[in-house]
Amino acid sequence: MAPLTRNRASADGVPEPIMATYYAQRASAGLIIAEATTPNAVGQTYPDIPALYNDAHVTGWRRVTGAVRAAGGTMFLQLQHGGRIGHPDTTGLTPLAPSPVAFPDSIHTPNGSKPGVVPREMTVAEIRSTAKDFAAAARRAIDAGFEGVEVHGANGYLIHQFLSDVTNRRTDAYGGSVSGRIRFAVEVVEAVADAIGPSRVGLRIAPGVTANAMRETDIEHVYPALVGALADKGLAYLHVVFADPEQPLFRRIRDDWPAALIANPSLPWPTPLPADGGRHAAERLLSAGADLISLGRAFLANPDLVERLRRSAPLNPVRVEHWYGGGALGYTDYPVLAPARVPLAH
Template identity: 50%
Template sequence: MMTLFSSYQLGRLTLPNRLVMAPMTRVRAAAGGLATPSMATYYAQRATAGLIVTEGVQPSLIGQSNPGTPGLYTDEQVAAWRPVTAAVHANGGRIFAQIMHGGRVSHPDTTGTRPIAPSAVPAAGEVFTPTGPRPAPTPRALDTAEVAEHAQAYAQAARRAVDAGFDGVELHGANGYLISQFLSSNANLRTDLYGGSVVNRIRFAVEAVSATVEAVGAHRTGIRLSPGGTFWGVEETDVPELYTALLTELARLGVAYVHLEATAEEEVLVGLRRTWPGTLIMNPVPGLGAKQAGRADADHWLGLGADLISFGRAFLANPDLVERLRNALPIAPADEATFYQGGDRGYLTYSAHQYAA
């Protein structure tokens, strides 16, 4: 009988269980977007997960969303990531890098340049900068001839990720960042071949994934999506049609997995499961929600056809989450005050369950 603790074959990787550590921004990188020894410890502590997906990693300087996040666009960044992947592998784990281009969710104070986006429409709310939250600026709309460069950035970062020892990459197509902005019907007001119709709105996502598949192979390429999500003010019309069209194209490319957030009605998500013939990772608690997913959420979505279940906050606060869920041990809560503050407190200071003597 298949359970959360059954093994699973993901491309060429054999996962010992079906728990995935979801990508979570932690802003602990060093200057220059370099991974650190603390990051190696953090991910290695959680290597019992079937698969780890890292925090979002920018594929270019202009793609950086938040200060303090790591990159994969320089040789120095590749070298800094190698001890991280080596530590995870030494502890028996598997790790994908999430490649995240922020698009309009950025600020000149962070990158030194005006953000780019499908259209000159600012994100809703305030964005993080080195001096604190600031109103999201109006981005520069990409010319048609420039779009391919940013699709290729995902592939270039994927090559560097493999060079750094990662087992694969996940393109961040969710939560209002660049791919999501192209999918959107209010952030994307373009009238060229990248805007308007469903076919045009999915084009950038398909081109970015296709370039990545060509660069590192379909078995090393996944994508995360948030159907109907409204992060950073994005809206999407015709969600079932939009994502059915996108998943159909992704199926033709044969990517390793699709990682969905539960941002749409369950009926819509189950319909997308029927559309998608490959591996489905399901995140039962979307985005920045305060709820911490548990065993019941996982079992529910496994019953609805998901293959793997991703956990965010629960993995953050419980490095031994696999053992805790397997043995019905208490799940520790995450300390929100330490999510983005930097340093090792609330990062390396969560401990494994202490059994009574």
């Protein structure tokens, strides 16, 4: 199950009890990667997303992992710093980013939709302290009962902003050349791996994906360099978002990455969810060398997605209006299949 932001935490980032119900309902997934969680206050993207930088956050997440474990499931947690995808109305802080390049669209805040603000360029000291915040959050994740963490390097958030020559205009050791632009991603992953062990760490990437107004001009150079820099670190997996088995870069990443590769076949919103929940696309990716497939929207609307795919049963329609924020409606109230009938022995 791919990480899915649902905005059901408390205003101060503590997972609410209903989140334990939501994830336990989906425990049949081979692995749940829990939703994007901020490792520090300035990294918060949107209202009511979860956090993991104090003891209350650990306690809240422990309820979730306990419920999933009791239902037979396994969880990693995704750690995400928003970078320029943040707003003072949400955090009370000016967003930090590799360079002072504003997010060009509006951002959802507690006070409604607001224009993106110019972020403050991170100092080298802030870059290093942010890597330490990721590591500290990873340690808290293990304490909260997660099996490991996924570092979010995709979809236009802070790590992705460092990788791009459009959002990273630095001229120091963290910008400019490809080796400079991948440096922050490598240092964050290394810090997290040192904190909890590399076999508990994954990295998510999205080469060329334009989510959150992201632009990249040299993905054919950046991502092979990033994969090469991390290939011998003993990580649990690499997670490629919006993966295309026909894309030469995907095939190169597969060839260069020695460990497990998770591929996500989903297409960016508002592309409709396929009627098969992405099964055909998943099978193409498996044939192209992926080891595991992550599915997002299909799991959102179908707690029993694994069983539905097994039976080739129809899927619940996704209720888009309840994706972000709210209570049980459109969150924990999706129906499941009736148990399969077992023929009586004669």
